[in-house]
């Protein structure tokens with residue numbers, strides 16, 4: 003891969019700082035790093051490979067000369083600035099929801115639909131990075147869909163507070179101290195309800211039908227990435243007071259009868275997946291074990307006795323890594339390996 007000139011919009015956030023760790027962990031050849039954040043972080047230094055890069059604010063022309071810009075500052079900023087990055091000649095890899103369901107934008111998880119990424123000669127474009135809980139789900143479902151055919155999927159998620167950004171982490175810490183000190187628990191910057199020592203069955207805004215936006219992201223984005231627009235998929239999302247990592251209980255129905263061991267072998271041999279001992283029910287992945295790690299872990303794989311050709315599994319990943327920055331970096335690697 004050639005040396006890359008890289009922009010990170012939202013470099014001081016929890017996803018942005020994970021991008022910076024991963025550039026170093028994967029030894030990406032960085033010719034230049036241009037970090038962007040809000041006015042309040044102007045000049046703050048971001049260290050990468052022992053070089054210090056001051057944070058800038060966004061302005062016309064700020065992406066000139068860059069090869070790729072990772073966006074992790076929320077929907078409104080991506081909506082306004084990702085097209086500008088493309089206009090100025092860079093690939094824009096966007097972690098927000100702004101372009102995910104746009105018909106003309108690729109929503110990409112490299113293990114699933116990386117074959118659709120730009121090739122040599124293709125012009126810079128916006129590539130959308132899916133929602134964190136969608137990414138780990140489709141990595142697990144893709145081999146099953148391809149080999150056996152998926153009839154239906156149901157998923158319940160248990161998502162850590164880092165999924166709500168730095169404010170989510172601060173809220174958990176502050177409310178935990180309030181509870182432990184016997185004080186009244188106040189609403190946080192992100193969570194209106196108490197998250198400390200609690201579970202909140204709502205992630206994102208509530209719709210008129212009672213579903214929340216995270217549930218619709220999982221259902222719609224999974225169908226788009228898997229190219230299965232008619233797949234019946236139902237999601238129920240819950241925020242829990244763990245710090246980092248998202249877990250999902252998944253029920254899936256196949257189009258044919260298959261032995262559990264064959265499913266485990268298929269998943270274990272698939273890209274990006276680590277199956278945690280399906281033979282020992284006492285061993286399973288958890289948010290704390292996946293946090294700081296790169297694979298999508300699968301455990302508790304078993305046949306569901308209640309329904310034909312149906313199984314359950316427990317899917318766990320680091321939401322800041324595979325659920326955000328790692329997936330974005332893998333998209334960039336795939337693009338620049340081809341160009």
Ligand SMILES: NC(=O)c1ccc[n+]([C@@H]2O[C@H](COP(=O)([O-])OP(=O)(O)OC[C@H]3O[C@@H](n4cnc5c(N)ncnc54)[C@H](OP(=O)(O)O)[C@@H]3O)[C@@H](O)[C@H]2O)c1
Nearest residue numbers: 012014015016017039040043074075076098165167168326
């Ligand atoms: N957290 C996750 O697990 C996760 C997973 C998948 C996708 N995402 C998506 O990734 C994005 C970032 O999430 P996050 O969790 O990293 O949030 P975060 O920790 O709150 O970080 C937000 C970042 O945006 C920056 N920002 C705010 N206003 C800005 C402006 N006007 N111009 C430029 N930058 C500005 C902030 O800079 P300051 O520090 O200067 O305020 C900060 O660097 C969101 O779209 C989120 O939905 C997050």
